[in-house]
Amino acid sequence: MRDNTLIVSEKFYSLQGEGQTMGYPAIFLRLAGCNILCKSEHWICDTIEVWRKGKATDFQKVFTRNEINKLREGVHLVITGGEPLLHQKKLSEYLSWFVTRYKFLPTIEIETNGTIIPEVSLSKFVEYWNCSPKLANSGVPEKNRINTLAISKINSFEKSIFKFVVKDPSDMRHAIHDYGAEISSTKIMFMPAGETKEKLDLIRKNIIEKCILFGFRYCDRLHILTWNQKTGV
Numbered sequence: 726m727r728d729n730t731l732i733v734s735e736k737f738y739s740l741q742g743e744g745q746t747m748g749y750p751a752i753f754l755r756l757a758g759c760n761i762l763c764k765s766e767h768w769i770c771d772t773i774e775v776w777r778k779g780k781a782t783d784f785q786k787v788f789t790r791n792e793i794n795k796l797r798e799g800v801h802l803v804i805t806g807g808e809p810l811l812h813q814k815k816l817s818e819y820l821s822w823f824v825t826r827y828k829f830l831p832t833i834e835i836e837t838n839g840t841i842i843p844e845v846s847l848s849k850f851v852e853y854w855n856c857s858p859k860l861a862n863s864g865v866p867e868k869n870r871i872n873t874l875a876i877s878k879i880n881s882f883e884k885s886i887f888k889f890v891v892k893d894p895s896d897m898r899h900a901i902h903d904y905g906a907e908i909s910s911t912k913i914m915f916m917p918a919g920e921t922k923e924k925l926d927l928i929r930k931n932i933i934e935k936c937i938l939f940g941f942r943y944c945d946r947l948h949i950l951t952w953n954q955k956t957g958v
């Protein structure tokens with residue numbers, strides 16, 4: 726029998742807190758699992774405890790009627806993880822099913838680490854691509870964190886951005902060194918590293934000043950500024 730389920734870790738309604746659509750109301754759908762593990766002296770994945778767990782959820786039960794109404798009215802659907810492209814085949818089946826069942830396509834954003842090449846079967850449904858490629862500061866070996874074919878493919882999508890989490894100008898240089906050849910410079914955004922408001926406050930000014938100096942986009946972290954370390958908001 727056909728398996729009509731998605732492995733869902735978490736779902737909540739909030740505002741998009743980062744990147745090109747920051748401030749849009751959005752329903753977040755977090756799928757389970759990641760293909761890399763960011764863990765270093767500077768940084769540890771802030772959603773690991775959530776994406777490690779997941780529950781097979783029938784297509785029919787992924788969203789409530791109230792959530793479907795919100796999506797119909799224009800609230801964005803942000804599909805995140807972990808790494809949601811681990812599920813891209815099932816996700817494209819789900820989105821086909823969604824369009825047939827509810828007779829509309831919501832505005833979809835995908836949040837990805839840029840290590841898996843998106844397939845057309847999924848990308849045809851997606852409007853915004855929010856890619857956060859990992860640097861050496863993530864503790865992930867280069868061979869596992871850099872997939873130039875995937876980065877080039879995401880760069881080719883009209884509404885894609887690449888958001889680098891950096892603690893200082895040296896991280897900014899590493900981002901350009903590792904990924905600059907594959908990414909249009911106007912799509913690069915730098916975002917300060919830090920899982921608490923206090924840590925962000927310490928480095929923000931330095932990152933903003935370097936963005937101004939070199940002409941890059943800056944991006945802050947609305948959720949940490951507002952709720953500090955709380956997740957699911």
Ligand code: SF4
Nearest residue numbers: 759762763770807838
């Ligand atoms: S790629 Fe993202 S979800 Fe995966 S471990 Fe790193 S920060 Fe966490």
